Amino acid sequence: MTTVPRVSANELSNLAEQAQPEEEPLPRTTTLVIDTVEYEWWLLRWSDNSIVCQVIVEHEGMPTNNEILQDCGQAVYAEWQSTTACTFPPDEMGNVPQCPGLYFMFISSGAVQKSIEVELPPPSVEVSLSGCDPSFPENRCAVIPNLLLTGIEPLPNERIIEIHAIVNGIEYICYDSVCEVPLDVTPITGQEIQFWAISSFGDSSDQFTAQVRVIESGVSASPGYYVDVLSSQWSGRDIATCAQTWGAFPPVGGPPLWLTTPEVPELLASDIPYYFLAGRLIAQGLVDASQCPGGGLLPNGYADECGLEKALPAVLEWQNQFDIRIIEVARETGVPAQLLKNLFAQESQFWPGVFNSEHLGLGHITPKGVEVVLLWNPSFFQQFCPLVLDEGVCSNGYAQLDPAYQAILRGALASKARTDCLDCPAGIDLTSANASIDLFAQTLLANCEQVAQEVFNATKSTPGVVSDYEDLWKFTLANYHAGPGCLSYALYTSWNRGRILDWEAVSQNFTPVCQGVVFYVDQIAK
Structure with a gap:
């Protein structure tokens, strides 16, 4: 294994200009001969039994719509589709000339050999x-x-x-x-x-x-x-996760704390006095705050100071019970554990019950959020879709599915984040809550891919050339929480105003209705 330096790039270019054109390399193909059975069908006209089209298929049963369209053309296919069932009785010759349109007749079947040219993998x-x-x-x-x-x-x-x-x-x-x-x-x-x-x-x-x-x-x-x-x-x-997608190096020596995964759950533990979580624990009967005025609850469902004091031990225990699974998912997917935990803290304060009828689970995913993971995380789609729909239906990707199938997939995936359970303590299925953590990690990976496209659309450059690794993660969080409409506008505006695409610049260019995402991102990325 000897490394031999040859010539400079300029010398290579000069030599290439002087060189004679080389012969085209042999194509990387091979021919396979396979045994199969062909079935011959004729498409005939009712009026005179004339043959309109011949269709050859390699399966039992009638030709499919695609096979008819391919072998007979659009005009014949359209006529076949508009043909209704013939209800007239046949004449003495067995013909039914009164019926309009076309009908199929099976003719024969037989074993054949077919030659198929197959492309071979390149070096x-x-x-x-x-x-x-x-x-x-x-x-x-x-x-x-x-x-x-x-x-x-x-x-x-x-x-x-x-x-x-x-x-x-x-x-x-x-x-x-x-x-x-x-x-x-x-x-x-x-x-x-x-x-x-x-x-x-x-x-x-x-x-x-x-x-x-x-x-x-x-x-x-x-x-x-x-x-x-x-x-x-x-x-x-x-x-580093998403570094390849963005073409962005992580910070020298490693990322900041919020983009790391600790070795043990104890290093992920938090002790934040969450008022919303305390209110949920009181309302669901897991904490007794009956000695507090108003039962320890404010009209909006949050705990008051007395309620929080009563609930604090349970609040600390509850917010850390998902840490083991968060670290497992981080190691499986590459999405930093601290990022996941910070996101759950902002979205739900670790209460995975339904919020406002549409926001589901620890990460408050929505139907639109579910669609992002189906569109922008193809490896996840390829694993999930065949669990719900026929594998053949899934083969062309989510964007090519019939809208009815898309709706079925969205509903099935959203149900993975739903943790409400009438028969469970506090009405929450904690097993489902832990299982759903992978879904939120996969959704962040999908947003990472979508952000790469949004940055390219705004700048016509590789994301890592115009922004850095940390800021691209902040864009991803903004995309997750506020959606691509909010983020794309801020990216375009920031780039067009000053050719700057860092978080400081982009955060100043969200529209008023989207401005809330700035606080959201800053809270997670600290």
Whole structure:
């Protein structure tokens, strides 16, 4: 595994201009011969039994609407759709000339062999680090590692014969399936590295990129380097959640506390005297505040000072009972545990019962919020949809579903956040409340994807180029709470006024009806 520096990017360009055009590489396809059964149907006209169309299918039963449309065309398909059942009796020849329209007749079936051309997977390259295996959130190495590029050739009897990389305008070539490329300290914004592989098949992989950042720790007593890599081909340890989606490096040395996940639940524990939660505990009979004037409750359902004093031990216990599951979900999804807990505190004060008939669960998700996760979290959609609808119906994604199917999915998903239970203590199913935490994490991931698109729409730039990791999370919280209409307007306005897209600027450009989200985000992100 030898890294061979060749020529600069300018020299490469000059050589490319002088080179003769290369032959097109062989297509990555193969032909499969399969055995199947074909069924022949004729579409005939009632008036004279003339053949209008022939339809060949590979399944028992009548042709489907799509098969009729494909084989017969739009005009014949429309006539078939408008044909009503024939109620006239046949004549002595068995014909029914009085009936308008068309009818199907099964003709025959038989075994056949079909040749199918199948595209084969292309070569690829995975990227990781050699000499250090940094772990999130600090991503610290004692020495500067090398970038490790590993070629992947999925075809049997073929192999990767070269790996190429361009760093700072210099091309490196390894005549092997594995290549180590030396790194150096980079600017705070990182540097782009391009890389690709050559296969013995005669073709090459796509050209991939990695954004690499190497920053000195600045601590003389314990020297080292903070190393971050953003690439679709990354195969090392997990990176900061949504960093790849946004193309944004996390803060050097790790994110702030509100974007972290503690090792143990005790470090996630809180002791905040929530008045709304205290009021719910009193109203549901979990706390006796009968000695307080008015039963310890204000007209709006919140606890008064006396009620809070009576309920405080229960309030502290209640707000921390979900911590174990929050940390589990954080490790499964990458959504920071402290972020989830802070969000639940702002949305519901950890009371997961229905609020205002539409806001459900610990995170007060709404029907629109449910739709966001179905639209913008495709991996979640692919797992959830077949649990409710036929797998074939789900295959084209949520946006392509019939509105009736979309409504069924929204209702089924919203029910996962509903925790009301008439037979449960305090009317709350705590098992369902814990189970719903994953839904809220998946919803935040969906909002992260949607925010990436909104920022690009406003700036025509990669989000990480025009904003930073922390502020992009703040935009995501605003999107979750106030919706994309509020956030998109603030993003467009801020960018058009001063080409600035940080939270300080964006927070000043929400419309009056959306301004409440600023306090909401600031409370979570502290």
